[in-house]
Amino acid sequence: MYHNLCMKHNRWWRDCVGYVIYPQAYLDSNDDGIGDLRGIESKLDYLRDLGINLIWLGPIFKSPMEDNGYDVSDYLSIAPEYGTMDDLKHLIDRAHELGIKIILDLPLAATSDEHPWFQMAIKDPDSAERGYYFFRKGKLKDGELVPPNNWASFNSIPAWTKVPDSDEYYLHIFAEKQPDLNWSNPAVRKSMADVALFYLNLGADGFRIDAMAHLSKDMSFSDSNLPDHGNGFVLDTDKFSNRPEVGEYLKEFSDALNVDHDPCLIGEAGGGITPENAARLASIENGPVSMIFNFDTVWNNGAFGSIDKKDEEIKTDLVLLKSNFQRWYEKCHGVADMPLYWCDHDHPRVLSQYGSEKYRNESAKCLLTTLLFLYGTPFIYYGDEIGMSNVTYDKPEDFFSDSATRTDVAYLRSKGYGDEQITHYLNRCSRVNSRTPMQWDRGENAGFSKKGSVNKVNGNYLQGINIYDQMRDPWSILNFYQYAIWKRRDALLNDAVINGTLEFLDFYNPDVFAYRHVGASCELIVVSNFTEKEVDFPFYHAIGEVILQNYDNVYLRDHTFHLRPFESFLLRIRNDE
Numbered sequence: 045m046y047h048n049l050c051m052k053h054n055r056w057w058r059d060c061v062g063y064v065i066y067p068q069a070y071l072d073s074n075d076d077g078i079g080d081l082r083g084i085e086s087k088l089d090y091l092r093d094l095g096i097n098l099i100w101l102g103p104i105f106k107s108p109m110e111d112n113g114y115d116v117s118d119y120l121s122i123a124p125e126y127g128t129m130d131d132l133k134h135l136i137d138r139a140h141e142l143g144i145k146i147i148l149d150l151p152l153a154a155t156s157d158e159h160p161w162f163q164m165a166i167k168d169p170d171s172a173e174r175g176y177y178f179f180r181k182g183k184l185k186d187g188e189l190v191p192p193n194n195w196a197s198f199n200s201i202p203a204w205t206k207v208p209d210s211d212e213y214y215l216h217i218f219a220e221k222q223p224d225l226n227w228s229n230p231a232v233r234k235s236m237a238d239v240a241l242f243y244l245n246l247g248a249d250g251f252r253i254d255a256m257a258h259l260s261k262d263m264s265f266s267d268s269n270l271p272d273h274g275n276g277f278v279l280d281t282d283k284f285s286n287r288p289e290v291g292e293y294l295k296e297f298s299d300a301l302n303v304d305h306d307p308c309l310i311g312e313a314g315g316g317i318t319p320e321n322a323a324r325l326a327s328i329e330n331g332p333v334s335m336i337f338n339f340d341t342v343w344n345n346g347a348f349g350s351i352d353k354k355d356e357e358i359k360t361d362l363v364l365l366k367s368n369f370q371r372w373y374e375k376c377h378g379v380a381d382m383p384l385y386w387c388d389h390d391h392p393r394v395l396s397q398y399g400s401e402k403y404r405n406e407s408a409k410c411l412l413t414t415l416l417f418l419y420g421t422p423f424i425y426y427g428d429e430i431g432m433s434n435v436t437y438d439k440p441e442d443f444f445s446d447s448a449t450r451t452d453v454a455y456l457r458s459k460g461y462g463d464e465q466i467t468h469y470l471n472r473c474s475r476v477n478s479r480t481p482m483q484w485d486r487g488e489n490a491g492f493s494k495k496g497s498v499n500k501v502n503g504n505y506l507q508g509i510n511i512y513d514q515m516r517d518p519w520s521i522l523n524f525y526q527y528a529i530w531k532r533r534d535a536l537l538n539d540a541v542i543n544g545t546l547e548f549l550d551f552y553n554p555d556v557f558a559y560r561h562v563g564a565s566c567e568l569i570v571v572s573n574f575t576e577k578e579v580d581f582p583f584y585h586a587i588g589e590v591i592l593q594n595y596d597n598v599y600l601r602d603h604t605f606h607l608r609p610f611e612s613f614l615l616r617i618r619n620d621e
């Protein structure tokens with residue numbers, strides 16, 4: 045057996061088109077209003093036909109669901125609302141029969157406060173479990189006990205919560221109910237590797253390593269010197285994100301898994317990871333993980349935190365978007381593999397961000413073509429294949445299934461914002477927009493469940509935004525997705541995309557996203573108009589074949605493409621002259 049442990053065995057994910065499933069919202073097989081594993085299994089044939097061959101399955105472990113499964117209370121049990129261990133095994137086996145791999149979302153930087161380790165840590169300060177987390181004594185300030193330092197969490201609250209009847213606090217960089225695990229403790233590292241091995245032995249093909257960037261903390265726990273948010277607390281990611289020890293922890297973790305398996309390990313890296321750092325961690329030669337999800341290509345339209353902005357101010361900054369893709373490509377090509385995505389369960393729907401609800405059909409196809417042929421392994425977020433878009437809910441409470449949105453709303457109300465403005469903002473920015481039920485047909489709750497759903501279904505399922513209707517329409521977004529995905533998996537095209545060179549065309553053009561791959565045996569060009577207006581784009585190549593297009597024809601005259609709103613195509617270039 046090959047034992048250069050960090051060396052990836054055959055990097056099978058380079059031939060994959062991935063698909064992201066948020067389990068709670070995909071399909072409810074037992075009509076309790078919550079999606080489940082059997083529901084997902086019943087749609088595997090659909091997914092195989094769509095052309096995807098890799099699923100990233102959102103977290104399914106037992107959890108009080110404070111953070112919708114990212115707060116695990118038992119890693120070795122399946123959340124009963126999602127099914128059983130047998131259901132998972134079935135799902136994996138059936139997926140494998142259809143040629144689909146499954147990676148599980150593994151939240152291993154923190155647990156739920158209902159996990160037995162944490163319960164024991166609270167109950168007995170001398171227990172071994174106390175060392176699984178970060179407990180520190182509070183400080184006395186003007187005679188009052190305050191947190192050990194001034195760190196704020198990502199959820200706009202202090203990163204420390206006091207242990208009742210004690211002068212100690214515990215650290216949580218997300219919600220209060222998600223105490224952070226202390227990865228500097230070898231027992232924690234061993235336990236999490238054992239969990240991962242358990243699921244690999246069950247048949248899983250790898251993991252999305254949730255919150256990977258935050259595995260290590262500044263163990264001096266010194267105060268941040270950055271300016272505070274007015275309440276004395278500071279979100280200073282340098283204190284707990286992308287610190288050097290993350291690589292060491294991941295190496296130990298992946299070495300344990302690589303002995304008998306060939307898993308795909310995708311790290312989720314917020315906290316401003318640099319492409320250089322990511323290329324090291326995912327290095328083909330000796331990096332501990334397979335790929336890194338970065339956040340640099342989301343929110344490139346000024347929508348993040350945009351409560352004070354008018355709708356007209358939210359505009360895709362296409363040059364910024366291209367430069368982010370380019371930066372990552374330049375550092376990773378030939379050195380590290382990369383995942384590609386437009387959005388996931390932590391962002392609003394991409395169609396409402398970079399696309400256009402007015403040009404839904406054209407923009408959904410344009411977004412897909414643009415992403416699919418960039419360097420990397422593309423991941424499609426469930427529902428994007430029918431052009432699902434943001435919701436139009438009526439009140440902040442409609443978004444309250446999400447704890448982060450609840451804290452946001454409390455904060456905004458405390459700052460004096462009215463509910464109308466907050467609702468408008470949430471309809472634009474809340475991540476609940478991406479967590480509504482999958483729209484299967486025109487039936488009750490869009491065919492998701494007879495019972496209802498955690499988040500209200502988007503009413504537009506009655507206007508053709510559902511799988512059933514789009515399967516029957518040859519020009520639908522869904523049929524385009526299917527055709528495009530199978531093209532993306534063509535070996536010749538895949539070789540040009542993965543191994544060929546990538547060059548952006550007319551880089552500073554603010555309206556058009558265009559690029560060229562020069563592969564060993566074919567040359568490809570993508571041209572995409574990212575606006576609702578008509579745009580001319582100069583072009584001096586000889587077209588060999590139009591592989592994908594989202595209008596009836598491609599209009600080229602006098603070396604100029606006349607692009608219609610969100611027009612996009614993929615061409616093979618003739619270089620025989």
Ligand code: NOJ
Nearest residue numbers: 111114218254255389390
């Ligand atoms: C990253 C997950 O994607 C997100 O949904 C979650 O809230 C945070 N980790 C914290 O658990």
